[in-house]
Amino acid sequence: MSSEIVIRVENLCKSFAIYERPHHRLLHQFFPNAGRAWHRDFHALRDVHFDIYRGETVAIVGRNGSGKSTLLQIICGTLTPTSGRADVRGRVAALLELGAGFNPDFTGRENVYLNGTVLGLTRAEIEQRFDEIAAFADIGEFIDQPVKSYSSGMFVRLAFAVAINVSPDVLVIDEALAVGDEAFQRKCFARLQQMRDHGTTILFVSHSAGAVIELCDRAILLDRGEQLALGSPRFVVSRYHKLLYAPPETADALRASIRQEVQGSEPAQQAARAAAGEADEREGDFDPALVPQSTLRYEPRGAQITDVHILTLSGRPVNVLRCGQKYVYAYRVQFDADAYRVRCGMLIKNIAGLELAGAITANWDDAVESVRAGESLEVRFEFRCLLIPSTYFLNAGVQAQVDGTETYLDRHVDVAMFRVMPEAGRLATAWVDLDVRPELRRIGATSTSGEEVRINR
């Protein structure tokens, strides 16, 4: 990532005129000064401002209607702002609305040429890249059919294939990937990572926490047109989720606390630094410095999670774990109100927020039928630590059926953290140690005794 600003958004506001009745729009045009307001202004974006640097991958998250698409459209120049500005440097390839930029009567092939030309390629350049575009889209003979006969997935395949093959400086994607099938999504994801590694600036809207955390350098949280937070993906996604599940009566207080957090420091980033595992291993199996700074508690609804611990099988609290050993993740749930069909869960994530392992106490069919107000449940998840040495965060949650839908009665994100101790000679890589026994044989070589040479076992 360089220090060159590629996208600069300054004091961006966008209002839409909302007419109570359709004919008021016409009346407004003919009688703008009729002495009455024909419309009211709806503020889709309010004072949005940020810089994105060359090579950064940034996600925009937010609830439906929060202004994400409006922002992307203004950045891509397909919508004009009411005030403020959005400047972009370089060639922008955009995947906005499905089919935008495609002529429905043209074939896929013709649209590749049309789109490529709009994006600034010469005919010779498009010809040169056509086979790669067709191969990536992988829609077979449909490439020579009019695109109006395409399924939405085929549309996305072709649009994506064009967008990534025109060597854009900036790639803007509005949830287009969600339409493709899983295999195609994986292919796109890998390609995006490749483009990111080659310095393409990527701005995309996503509701997938995994994609945001895995792919992005930063994320922006939009809420009712306001830029509520801009920061590390993990920080922004956790606030977005909290806002998403907040009961309406607490949402405003939550917004205020997010604004305050943003004005201060970023706890999630502090947590990541604290979690870098610098505490002295010789302290043994419990490191008092391993306290998560990013704990988030959802608004409780009739139950409270307390006494969260990681224990050895003999019941000793620990937070520095050894790979291969068994532990118990335990907590208590106190019920302030009667609850029905109750079950509890756990989730382990890495520092980047990637969800690595989880468990629930029961499927819905076997959930605890009812718990009375005043009662408590003791929850224990025994597990074998198969994670490679690093630092991890734990969630705890209790769900019940409320008015026919499964609802969190209490949920704590990043309620505990632990570190898995490094061990000499361990060969496992990535996140999970599957106890793989690697074996390497030198083919065609024999030892002096005439046997095959086994190098590693």
Ligand SMILES: Nc1ncnc2c1ncn2[C@@H]1O[C@H](COP(=O)(O)OP(=O)(O)OP(=O)(O)O)[C@@H](O)[C@H]1O
């Ligand atoms: N042309 C328009 N006229 C009036 N209101 C509009 C117009 N376009 C968008 N809006 C409103 O602006 C708000 C933001 O819309 P936008 O599509 O940007 O949201 P979004 O965050 O992309 O939503 P989603 O996640 O559902 O795609 C919404 O309330 C929407 O109804």
